Amino acid sequence: MAVADANAPLKKKAPGIRLFGHKVTLSAQIGFLIVFLNLFLMVFAPFLAPYGEGMVPTDLQKWAAPSAAHWFGTDAIGRDILSQLLYGARLSIGLSLLTTIIAFFIGIVTGFAAAISGRWVDVALSRFADLILSMPTLVFSLVIITVVMAREQGFVDATGMSNAFFEGMVIVGVIGFLYAVPVFRLARAVAMNIVALEYVEAARLRGENIWWVITREILPNSIPPLVAEFGLRFCFTFLLIASLSFLGLGIQPPYQDWGSMVNQNAQAIFLGKPQPLFAAGAIALLTIGVNLVVDWLLSVYSRAHGENA
Amino acid sequence: MSTTATAQERLGEHVLDVEDLRIEVRTDAGPGPVLVDNVSLKLRQGEVLGLIGESGAGKSTIGLATMGYSRSGCFITGGKIIFRGKDVRTMTREERQDLRGHGVAYIAQSAAASFNPALTLYEQICEIALRRGIMTETEAKADAVRLFKELELPNPEAFGERYPHQVSGGQLQRAMAAMAMITKPSILIFDEPTTALDVTTQVEVLASFRKLIREHGTAALYITHDLAVVAQIADRIMVLRHGKMIEVGDATQILQAPREEYTRRLVAERTVANQNLHLEQADAAKPILEVTNVVASYRSLTKVINDVSIDIKRGDTLAVVGESGSGKSTLARVVVGLLPRSSGDVKFQGESLPAKLQDRTRDQLRRIQMIYQMPDVALNPRQTLLEIIGRPMEFYFGTAKSEIKDQVSEMLRHIDLPESFINRRPGELSGGQKQRVCIARALAAKPELIICDEVTSALDQLVGEEILRLLNRLQEELGVAYMFITHDLGTVRRIANKVAVMLKGQLVAYGETETIFNPPFHPYTELLLSSVPEMRADWLDEVLSKRTGKAR
Secondary structure (H helix, E strand, C coil): CHHHHCCCCCCCCCCCCEECCEECCHHHHHHHHHHHHHHHHHHCHHHHCCCCCCCCCCCCCCCCCCCCCCCCCECCCCCEHHHHHHHHHHHHHHHHHHHHHHHHHHHHHHHHHHHHCCHHHHHHHHHHHHHHHCCCHHHHHHHHHHHHHHCHHHHHHHHCCCHHHHHHHHHHHHHHHHHHHHHHHHHHHHHHHHHCCHHHHHHHHHCCCHHHHHHHHHHHHHHHHHHHHHHHHHHHHHHHHHHHHHCCCCCCCCCCCHHHHHHHHHHHHHHCCCHHHHHHHHHHHHHHHHHHHHHHHHHHHHCCCCCCC | CHHHHHHHHHCCCEEEEEEEEEEEEEECCEEEEEEEEEEEEEEECCCEEEEECCCCCCHHHHHHHCCCCCCCCEEEEEEEEEECCEEHHHCCHHHHHHHHHHHEEEECCCHHHHCCCCCCHHHHHHHHHHHCCCCCHHHHHHHHHHHHHHCCCCCHHHHCCCCHHHCCHHHHHHHHHHHHHCCCCCEEEEECCCCCCCHHHHHHHHHHHHHHHHHHCCEEEEEECCHHHHHHHCCEEEEEECCEEEEEEEHHHHHHCCCCHHHHHHHHHHHHHHCCCCCCCCCCCCCCEEEEEEEECCCCCCCCEEEEEEEECCCCEEEEECCCCCCHHHHHHHHHCCCCCCEEEEEECCEECCCCHHHCCHHHHHHEEEECCCHHHHCCCCCCHHHHHHHHHHHHHCCCHHHHHHHHHHHHHHCCCCHHHHHCCHHHCCHHHHHHHHHHHHHHCCCCEEEEECCCCCCCHHHHHHHHHHHHHHHHHHCCEEEEEECCHHHHHHHCCEEEEEECCEEEEEEEHHHHCCCCCCHHHHHHHHHCCCCCCCHHHHHHHHHHHHHC
């Protein structure tokens, strides 16, 4: 607090990078760098990858050590790890992003509705949320995915979609639904505070419908905590998809995301080879990067907004 | 004059000597405004100095600075703060820590927000004495009981066992004074300690504060925006504005012969309180709002409003007065439909309004508008004034987007705000300007009745005065009726032609303002009226002697 430095000599204004009018700390700069690097690699994977997706190079070598031809070595069937990593980024990050967006859409709409509508809607939605939360997410998603996947062929034949697309949709749907629950709880709590304010009462007195109240009065004022939660939730989704893939239930071959890469290369660790560490490192790096950015966002918004400051 | 004479006798040596104090805001964007600009003050043993001014005058900042503290982002950049011969600014961290609570103690505005609800009053009141190792727990408790007695708290032996939520607001404020006094500090700083209280409670709390200060011979800084309150307790008064000292002098001199123009305006604001602004006589026609035998309650069974009947005609201003908890705001909520009535009827222009908000038609909603107490939370901070004021036009009248901008500009002119404000957001406005925007939003619906819920109580006196004048002018121009909910009787006398006095959910007096505010009074109305501080130093003594006389 200002107690100690009330009399301290004043520091000159430090120049630095600013975003939304706030100084970006060093750790946040590192976080942004990691996130943008990942996005860049994800978007330009086809141009950057030395080999095609799932392609086994002509100079077939299993478990090749890192070399000029294969920077990160090759895996059990001779695929180039670097190429797989770049293509895997598209699946890992793309699916997580899609899942998080779905979770947020469901969570925010239901959460705000629970806060605004009558008591019974709130009770029904909240108890249902408690029910879902009482089960461990990983186990719960494993069960649902196993059940749905058992009928996979029937669905695929009936709708004409590809197996891989169906599997992707199942993962996105299930995790999106499960992660909508914590988002629901946050959105409800945030909206409860805003609904009590008089400008919302003024809107209701005017006769505005619930959609206006949600989109014009509540949403713009609840952005900061929701944005911070979005970053955090993205990490969780990303890790959950990786875990599912690691357990063999996520992305199926020939496609690989980072989680399944760790899974399929895991045996190499017993041979003293570094292959599984690259995908694991990529997962860790992106998670840390996103968390650094989220930490900064949280610190910015938890500070008093200080009208005059 | 006799009070000043005794004051001189009581006074001792200087305990606090502030010289050329300067406090500035510094942000990462560079230097900000100067909060306190070269203010000097001296405080002697047993003396009470009143610091008075509007919000932003730097009163609280000076109060905190005497403890060597400044709020986050503010820095003490110049001057000396000498406490008993030692400069607070050059003290070490430990010395300063010892000063706070022991040498100088602080009593904040909202006791309810300052107490920890999870601990008993004893634990919190004795904490500082135990932490500083001044006394043992039994000594501290005995001292606390003695202070409770002096502060005239009920059942002093058992009072400390209670939790903060178990005592009333006025008692809690006194408990805070006990907390400050437990270490017998040399200086007490009162920061608007009665502002959050009802007028009737304020009298009692003021009286016990004064007794406490006199008996212990403590020096005190009394910070307030209410000149009439400070008149009761202070020996000298310092008037501040925008961080600068305007005038300092004996309490009687400031009140009776202010030297500076600004002080004169502050004093005058209080004394004109008896002249009624409401000129236009209400139409003799049928009332627009008729409330008959309304009963309403929240989930519990107790009736918050019991059998209330009022009516408002075109051009009327009906003031609903009473202390907090009397049901005056609930009455407003019943009229607008936020709280459905359980029996009785609310008629508007002769037709009965549905009890629930959802069942009312858009036109019924349009005709009754509301203005709130806190303009800060009544306006969506993410919307521009164009959106805020334009929305009712679009919503009720389907006004085209192209026309809205012109109409909003006209509305801004109407409420004396520059048109260039149209793209500003509420965060860029002052409190008074925000309240003007709230008025504009209500007017945009072209209502017939506007409910004003304590619209001036969160504003500074002179700003509140301007808002009242604006409301009054709009009434003359538009003939709109007001239902004015307030606890400030001074306001009532000025603007209302009818008054409804509420007590515990019931109407105890109702009629023309002149009838209600002239004898014979209802006993409760008389209590309310006599509790409004007057601009005389001997007012508090008079009220207290009258009341004790009656009790006997």
